Amino acid sequence: MNTIAEHIADFLKEYPPFNHLTFEELSEIAISIRVVNLEKHKILFQINDLLHDSFYVVASGVINLSVIADAEETLLNKCNEGDIFGLRPFFAKNNYMMTAKAREESIVYAIPIATFRPFVANNSEVLNFLLESFAVNTRNPKDKENLIGKLISDNVFYSDQQSEMQYFQSLSYNTSPLKTTVTAIAKDVAQLMTESLKNNIVVCDNNIPLGIITDTDMRSKIATGRYPVTVSVDKIMSSPVITVVENVSLAEAQLLMLKHNVTHLCVTQDGTDKSDVKGIISEHDLIVAQANNPGVLIKEIKRCQSPKELKQIRERLTDLIQTSISKNIPLSHIFNIASEINLAIIKRSVELSILDLGSPPARFAWLSIGSQGRKEQLLLTDQDSILIFEDVAAEKYREVKDYFLRLGKRTTATLEKIGYELCPNGHMGSNMLWCKSLTDWTKQYDSWMNTPGENSNDLSSIFFDYEITFGEQKIEDAIGNVVFKNAKNNTLFFDFLGNDALRKNSPLTFFKNFIVEEEGPNKDKFDIKTRALMPLIDGSRLFILNFDIRGINNTFQRFKQLAITDPKHAEIYLNCGEAFLILSKFRTLEGLKNDNSGQFINLNELSKIDREKLKNALAPMRELEELIKSKFQLTQFS
């Protein structure tokens, strides 16, 4: 006899799917329920979290279900009283695909899957409801009305970057199409097409397109005997042609072809059929363009057998980044795509090494650190990585470490061949120092964080931006635990990091002019990496460690998250985030232009407007510095 369990059963029986169960069954379920209180903005689970052992019913309050892409939350659904969510553990084994966050202070009932499963199995109505809830895709809010009951989708395939990319992705097409005149004879034209291996020819009058002849026309009008082979082409051409402007996007071209049911589009100067022909887009071009999208690249990476193949893909990524930037795709978006591809390349490199060396003698994790760890690597910058392997028996240690060193060397060599330079400071998994067992790494982080400043020569803050590339997730988690455990109330450590963040030279002189390099090969250039980007990166890392926020490695997303966690200073954080994107864009453009890491900006090549823009992006940094100074009361190391 449990009074409250009965109250809960009373509550549940009002809502589907519980209304299909009897009161006794519900009371039995209610006994095993846990009641959870969620503060406002508290996250119950988020994307990629391990599945919980229960699903949830909102008892009071509102829970928002959202997916996060590029640090932008996209709201999928709001769950009100009586709504169920978090059904994923019923049907799938992989991690959560959405984030559940309390929009206001809420109370939810956690119903253990193990308890509920028998009722699902024995009751087809309940099963159906759960299946529908899980499978339905309420991405489109207009669909909501059509739903029976209240279904909360749990299986969102967010229209990810790939499909969105299509709107920006430009096409490359045949810019020197075959041309002929209206008076030409079909037979000659067919001969010409056959010789030049084309399936189309544009019929022009003074370069103005009048019509087009394709294989289809030849088949349907000549081969059927309707016209003799000696007919003039104006009798058999398809006219008018469908014309488009230059720079048409993939998606648009697809639409036009479908709309007009044609296989070719004619590109003209102003997009009408009254101007000069510039080229022909065929269906084949669309297929080729689709092959250059990120998803396909990643698939190809997985099949690559040699560094050379990977290098080619990395070059295609550079093209992709370049077109994306010129098409004004949000940089945060590009960061995501590029980092996924970079990740896949590094992963494949490790795999290739393993294929050569044989399977590893112990579990391990290959972590990318620095910019790739932060998922901010657009250009071919140097590679930073560490390797952590699980603890092994003392007598085997030597042998195991030896294996992993060889693995590290091979992988870094592969990556070097692909185009990622070796790290000049040797921060790589092939280095004796950074290829260690978990215990050694734990000690390493302990000593870095508890006695910063002593032996600090080898402490680089990039070790606090890490992202698993290959191997055991558990090992990364273990390191994460060490870091955040040590960070807690560790004034000395924050003092050190804070000073480290502030030590970077300021970007502007007293008179608000750029401080440029005074000597060396980059004389008179502006060091955007050290003077502008690093302070923001360091600042965001400092705060993220301080606020104990885990799992967010990207600087832009860190700032966004900080604005949520520390709303008092939200404005500063958001400004810094924006500034970071602008500065990154400058750097990337410079890097693409010169095929290097873009660290040094040649100010003379910038337009006046761009220079002002750059200068403005440096402003939020000051506020961040002030915030760091006041928050951490820097003393010990200054």
Added chain:
Amino acid sequence: MLDWLKNINKEYPEFWKTYVSKFDKKSTRFVVLSTETSGLNPNKDVILSIGSFAVTNDSIAIGDSFEAVLLQYKFFHDNGLSNEFLVESKMKKLGESDAIKSFIEFIGNSILVGHHIDFDVEMINAALERLDCGRLKNEALDVDVMHRKLNDINDKQFSLDELCTAYNIPKSDRNSSAEDAYKTALLFLKLKSRLGIK
């Protein structure tokens, strides 16, 4: 004054010894409890019902609960009252000694939480004394004190209803110690997260 001397060689009941031995370890389990009593004097009045829930990992475990109505035959007889309403209730009915014994087993070394918990603890202690046991050894937290600490109020006490209103906890028309314990548990969860108690 010299009470502890009297107790020094006293033989306690078995369940009490088990209870005491549980305190070797520190607990992360909270037990939210509420009692219904016949009055406010620990020496004269008795507990009529107990409702309590365990709170672990920031959530209330509905199954991990204890509810009982105490059949206080002697008390009702001595005071010439009718206990029919108790006998008629559907709740699990226990005699005082059985109820206290099971309750002590239920709480173990958990941290107790309640609204004006001192009084509940006193009432339980009085009942324990009748069973020749010692006093409760559990740490105890008071949601009213937590609320006042959170808001820096020193000069005022709050009733459970006032607290529920302040924290938006729906009031129910049904009144029982289990109901009160559940509301207190919700209050506790909210206060706990606001005060950052781990």
